[in-house]
Amino acid sequence: MNLRLHNSLTRRVEDFVPQDPNRVTLYACGPTVYNYIHIGNARPAVVFALLARLLRRHFPGVVYARNITDVDDKINEAARQSGQPISAITDRFAAAYRDDMARLGVDPPDVEPHATTHIPQIIAMCERLIASGHAYSAENHVLFDVSSYADYGHLSGRSLDDMIAGARVEVAPYKKNPADFVLWKPSTDDLPGWDSPWGRGRPGWHIECSAMSETHLGETIDIHAGGVDLQFPHHENEVAQSTCAHGGKVFARYWLHNGMLTLEGRKMSKSVGNTLILHELLDLYPAEVLRFVLLKAHYRQPLDWSDTALRQARATLDGWYGVLRDLSRVDAPATPVPEDFEASLLDDLNTPEAFALLAGLADTARRSVGTGDASLAKGRFLAAANLVGLLHQDAEAWFKQTPSGAGVDPARIDALVAERNAARAARDFARADQIRAELSGMNITIEDSAQGTRWRVGT
Incomplete structure (x- = not known):
């Protein structure tokens, strides 16, 4: 190559x-x-x-x-x-x-x-x-x-x-x-x-x-x-x-x-007053969300920065980290970067093609859950993602991170989740629903799965 x-x-x-x-x-x-x-x-x-x-x-x-x-x-x-x-x-x-x-x-x-x-x-x-x-x-x-x-x-x-x-x-x-x-x-x-x-x-x-x-x-x-x-x-x-x-x-x-960045279709310029300070954005969004948006378009093309682009990036990364969470008990060996993925980057840093291939690797890893192919699928997925600086965090930590100053107390949330699980076990469903509503008011979503109850920040 x-x-x-x-x-x-x-x-x-x-x-x-x-x-x-x-x-x-x-x-x-x-x-x-x-x-x-x-x-x-x-x-x-x-x-x-x-x-x-x-x-x-x-x-x-x-x-x-x-x-x-x-x-x-x-x-x-x-x-x-x-x-x-x-x-x-x-x-x-x-x-x-x-x-x-x-x-x-x-x-x-x-x-x-x-x-x-x-x-x-x-x-x-x-x-x-x-x-x-x-x-x-x-x-x-x-x-x-x-x-x-x-x-x-x-x-x-x-x-x-x-x-x-x-x-x-x-x-x-x-x-x-x-x-x-x-x-x-x-x-x-x-x-x-x-x-x-x-x-x-x-x-x-x-x-x-x-x-x-x-x-x-x-x-x-x-x-x-x-x-x-x-x-x-x-x-x-x-x-x-x-x-x-x-x-x-x-x-x-x-x-x-x-290429240059635009902000919702307008040229980003200090003179216009529509610049977004990176230091502040890093306190509002996970760094990988910002990195994803910066790399999603081909580097030579203009890139439009918008709330929609940030939401889409977060949703995509949530899905990819969700795959890793489902595979958390699977050991991933040191795996070479898939050749077609690296070939896309060698083609004038074609990150749009690379991200499309990465989505395919995520789908393959998702389908591998519970099969004998899971270890290799997870390894290939991580090797590709890590090359472009993504998916370096622990999956559970990803879903629990909060914006700076948001005031979310993980220990308090864990206690409420445990209390809800105890209420469900005692068939006190009214209390369980009350706790779910309380967590929802804190912008916390809970998910019941075969691996237990999980929570994440956001809806």
């Missing part, structure tokens, strides 16, 4: 052939840490960590880097509004990001470079670009000269005129061309800054990723990934400055871009 990926650079699905199978390199753009991330920011983290997991299954060495942007004008503004030092803002929200990713089942990257720890590399890259005629200094700024790079616009498929017309470019007298972008800019005393040949200042956003990927992955990397909203200008500018800084070498051989 060969991995095939849609390469945004060539606009087609291609066989993935790394430069060095013993050291496959993957770089994904991470967060700017000035606040909690919204659910749309979580999609690339989930998708491309899954890609890294898949790469590790097929290549002996993989280096996955996902950066932290910890110097940025939004960070400066957040620090100003809060009255806190800038480092307090970045440390807090970088830690929150890592915690939220862990709760979401996202594998940590091998390397997590921070922009502020790569200032010497950023300055050195600026100096190389100036020396080679691809950048220039003006009024304590360093700017990339887009006219010096003939292929500018190839990644995004835009002409220079279209990019100038469609981009929010800063009109500045020190620019040779309106599309020239900042590599380094001056800092006032109240802003973070570092000494440089052009005065005290700080890096532009684009060159941070170029310097960090060069430092940890090399001049040419195998895969660069991120949201489609970053394709222009961020990734386009990365290509230009990295290619020119490395004497014309290819910067990234494969470019992957995930």
Whole structure:
């Protein structure tokens, strides 16, 4: 089975052939840490960590880097509004990001470079670009000269005129061309800054990723990934400055871009005010429900986030965990991932097909209850689900989890269930029905089965 990926650079699905199978390199753009991330920011983290997991299954060495942007004008503004030092803002929200990713089942990257720890590399890259005629200094700024790079616009498929017309470019007298972008800019005393040949200042956003990927992955990397909203200008500018800084070498051989999230049909945007904060969603819903929704659509397609999608995801996972609960007394051996399931993921991360196959494995496992096939069926089902980060919980615990602050007391519920069972045994059905109604009022559903009485949160 060969991995095939849609390469945004060539606009087609291609066989993935790394430069060095013993050291496959993957770089994904991470967060700017000035606040909690919204659910749309979580999609690339989930998708491309899954890609890294898949790469590790097929290549002996993989280096996955996902950066932290910890110097940025939004960070400066957040620090100003809060009255806190800038480092307090970045440390807090970088830690929150890592915690939220862990709760979401996202594998940590091998390397997590921070922009502020790569200032010497950023300055050195600026100096190389100036020396080679691809950048220039003006009024304590360093700017990339887009006219010096003939292929500018190839990644995004835009002409220079279209990019100038469609981009929010800063009109500045020190620019040779309106599309020239900042590599380094001056800092006032109240802003973070570092000494440089052009005065005290700080890096532009684009060159941070170029310097960090060069430092940890090399001049040419195998895969660069991120949201489609970053394709222009961020990734386009990365290509230009990295290619020119490395004497014309290819910067990234494969470019992957995930589609954007909409919220009940509308574009999710901070400016519109309809973003959903991941940190808050994780307190309201089981993390696997959120993960399921983020993976249910193909990563390159837009994904609509809605209450309906969340309910459907919860219902599906309830059904799958119900199968595991029915098979709780069956030992599942270590089982290889079913070939057709893994093949679907190797086909440009085709998670819709993978989830359809997973539903089939769940049905097979359900039908196996009480038969000699149960052990293998459960093992195959779990092996597939675990590969995409699902069904890691104990089945009973899944049904008893509650939203943060919901106030459900499991010990109290267990006591009521035991009291109801005792009432039924004594043929006091009126009391048993009274307890059922009391539990229903607490949003608890009870189920009588051959294995005994079970309860779960929700209807």
